[in-house]
Amino acid sequence: MRRLVALVLVLWSAAFARDGLERYIAETKLPVLVHATASEVRDRNGDLLRAYTIDDGLWRMALSADQVDPLFYDMLIAYEDKRFWDHNGVDPRATLRAAWQAIRHGGIVSGASTLTMQVARLLEDGTTGQWRGKLRQMRLALALESHLSKAQILDLYLQLAPYGGNVEGLRAASLVWLGKEPRRLTPAEAALLVALPQAPESRRPDRHPEAARIARDRVLMRMAGAGVITLEDARAGQTDPAPSGRHPMPQIAPHMADRAIARAPGRHDLTLDRSLQSAMEDLARTYMTGRDPRLSLAIILADIESAEILASVGSPDYTAVQGQGFVDMTQAQRSPGSTLKPLIYGLAFDRALAHPETLILDTPVQFGTYAPQNFDGVFRGELSVRRALQLSLNIPVIRLTEALGPAHIMSALRRAGVNPGLQGGAPGLALSLGGVGVTLEEMVQLYGALARGGQAKPLLWHKGDEATPLVAILSRASAWQVGNVLAGLPPPPQAGPPGRVAYKTGTSYGHRDAWALGWNGRFVAGVWIGRPDGTPVPGAFGGELAAPMLFEVLGRADTRPAPLPPPPPETLLVPRAGLPGHLQRFGPREVAPVLQLTFPPQGAQLAAGGAIPVKLRGGTPPYTLLADGAVVASNLRGIEFLAPLDGLGFTTLSVIDAKGKSGRVSIELR
CATH class of the missing domain: 1.10.3810.10 (Biosynthetic peptidoglycan transglycosylase-like)
Incomplete structure (x- = not known):
């Protein structure tokens, strides 16, 4: 009996202790x-x-x-x-x-x-x-x-x-x-x-x-x-060697990462490809080594079909002070220079105003008080639209802009997802020469539409964002024609054979921005180089500064590039003679304006012993300059040049243009 009581007490104590421990834990x-x-x-x-x-x-x-x-x-x-x-x-x-x-x-x-x-x-x-x-x-x-x-x-x-x-x-x-x-x-x-x-x-x-x-x-x-x-x-x-220091935490795509975190803290998954992003950042740093430290550079690489951004470089050095590396230049509004011209030509193709083989005049023209000039000051007379775009001439595209209307071009830009920034009121004809503010990301988005057969689609960079429907800004045939013209441009030296990349360069007014945008069969890319503060970069041209980088970007992304697509079945592929009559020449046949010598003026007295400045108005280049009937210079294409004149006394200066028209003045050299 005592043993039984003792056993009961032990069990009761254990249970009490267990219950107490459970309460203690709870x-x-x-x-x-x-x-x-x-x-x-x-x-x-x-x-x-x-x-x-x-x-x-x-x-x-x-x-x-x-x-x-x-x-x-x-x-x-x-x-x-x-x-x-x-x-x-x-x-x-x-x-x-x-x-x-x-x-x-x-x-x-x-x-x-x-x-x-x-x-x-x-x-x-x-x-x-x-x-x-x-x-x-x-x-x-x-x-x-x-x-x-x-x-x-x-x-x-x-x-x-x-x-x-x-x-x-x-x-x-x-x-x-x-x-x-x-x-x-x-x-x-x-x-x-x-x-x-x-x-x-x-x-x-x-x-x-x-x-x-x-x-x-x-x-x-x-x-x-x-x-x-x-x-x-x-x-x-x-x-194995033991570590003896810290590794830096990854800081890849810092600008895009900041952009994601600005939405909300936490985890963000982007469309970027780490290996491609790292390659582009290395390429940017290498390319800018030894250049003006105040310069910055931005790159965007995207997949044409999905419109996903695979690499985005906002500056070559995120920590740079002189180059303001903390500024994401893929998002900065800048003047695009000539890089809007392909869109304008494509719109002209769609409106049956022109065809790549259409002839168009590159001669002096004036719209009210606006008298556009080509970048080099040279007029080339009548030439094909294809050649005008490849030479990036200003006067032909201004003629097309005037026919289309700037509002129509602005509407197309907005349909493509571009939010152009304007200073002042309504857009003018200078819109087609870069008179509007756009970002690199918007321009890559626009060129993606050209590469996608005229179908615009917003670029995607955050995997949480939903894709939006395609918006047509050009017909398939017109978009292909633009790409075919741009693919005919010779690539930069050592950039491989021609015809693989359709691309366009641009330089904004005052050499503030150098651009290059283009695509191959799979990727579309854009490069911008300039100073974030907007000050000029003397001698900077898109073709010389940005184009080599564009080809490097596309080459690194696609070592075996897919070919550019073939023309859609509806594309009109004929020589100029086979075009409908209204497409053989743009607009009415224009008569070249009267040739005038505007400087020196008639009867001017000038100091002898040096070159005399000569200025022309009208006519059709090339020009021939004569002094007292003797040829002084020929094949002149600019409207301003220096005439080497010797001797003293009265001299008659004559100029003859390509159409045989002439102008003359008499001056005295003293």
């Missing part, structure tokens, strides 16, 4: 289990482009189990808590062993902390060596195990474990100390990441590389003894 107040992690921007494949520290300057990054090499898990548990999967947060065997050793030696000899207890300490930032702290960690560990799964507890450890300095968590540690994601680790790398949290400051690789190496090698040998790795792998790992 009443434990859990600390915050969700912690801030770095905002990060990733590419189309999930690869990290750029990350941002959290508010207190810590590198703590989100991490999921599938991002960690299983070898690390095996090493961590074998080294830190080999009965992790079996205990309830506290390992009784390890605790009894540690207590017995402490009694025998008068102090702590070995720890009894489980991984769950270490998580408890990290959550509360508690002490490690005091018994009071240990008891609190045990209580919290038991509470954690009752609320969380083992996998969730491991996730907390991998996120919060200290790795020295401002580095917290496995993923940040792997990036900072190893320069790689923890998805694939060598035994030596995994061992280092297991060892560092035990003494994160005294083993920091950048300050104490030898201590870090010794700790790593100790883990390797322990893992060999535990059968996690082979002895051969452990010894080979010990010969």
Whole structure:
């Protein structure tokens, strides 16, 4: 009977103790289990482009189990808590062993902390060596195990474990100390990441590389003894060089990353391709090396079919001060120079105003007070529309602009997704020469429409954005004709054979902006070079400065470029003689204006002994200059030039144009 009573008392005491322990655990107040992690921007494949520290300057990054090499898990548990999967947060065997050793030696000899207890300490930032702290960690560990799964507890450890300095968590540690994601680790790398949290400051690789190496090698040998790795792998790992400094966090596509984070903090997945983006950034830095440090450069590369941006470079150096590298020049409104001309020719083709083989006049013309000039001041008379576009002549495109109407061109730009910036009122004829503000991204979007058979589609850069329907701005035939004309331009030196890239260059007024835009069978790209503050860049031309870079961009993106598409079936492919009558020449046949010598004026007295400036108005180039009936110069194409005259006295200057018209003045050389 006494034995029965004693047994009942023992069972009742055990049950009471168990119930009390359960209440004790249940009443434990859990600390915050969700912690801030770095905002990060990733590419189309999930690869990290750029990350941002959290508010207190810590590198703590989100991490999921599938991002960690299983070898690390095996090493961590074998080294830190080999009965992790079996205990309830506290390992009784390890605790009894540690207590017995402490009694025998008068102090702590070995720890009894489980991984769950270490998580408890990290959550509360508690002490490690005091018994009071240990008891609190045990209580919290038991509470954690009752609320969380083992996998969730491991996730907390991998996120919060200290790795020295401002580095917290496995993923940040792997990036900072190893320069790689923890998805694939060598035994030596995994061992280092297991060892560092035990003494994160005294083993920091950048300050104490030898201590870090010794700790790593100790883990390797322990893992060999535990059968996690082979002895051969452990010894080979010990010969691997240990890190001795920090790797910089990735800062790829910094402008685009800033643009994404400006939407909201957190994770953003972009359409960029990390390898292409890195290649374009390297290309930009190399291309600008040795040039004026005040210059900047921007690049956009996009897929024609999907309209996804694959690379976007806002400047060659994000940190540059002189070149204002922090300014994203893919988003800055600038004058596009001649790069709008292909759209205007395409609209003229669509309206049956012209065809590539149509003849058009490049002669002096005036619209009210506006008298446009070609870039080089030379008039070429009558030539084909194809040649006028390839030479990027101003007067022919102004004639087409006047026939189309600037409002019609502005409407087409807006349908293409371009938001042109105007200073003043309604657009004028100078619109077609760059008299409007556009961004590089908008221009690549416009050229993407030309490459896509006249179908406009907004460029996509954020994978969370929805694609929008296509908008027709040109017919397929007109878009192809424009591309065919541009593909006939000779490429820059060493840029490969002609006909593979349809492209156009542009230089804004005052040499402030150098542009090159174009496409091949798969990609469309744009390059802008200039000064972010808008000051002139003397001698900068799109054809010389930006075009070589455009071909480099397309060449790096597509080493085996797809050919440009064939013409649509409805395309009118005939010589000029086979065109309908109204398309053989643009507009009515114009009579060349009367040829006049406007300087020097009749009867002028000029100093002898030097070249005399001569200015013309009207006529058709080329011109021939005569002095007293003798030819002084011939094949003159400009309307201003210097006449080399010798001698003294009265002289008659005569000019004859290509149509036989003439003008003359008499002057006196003194």
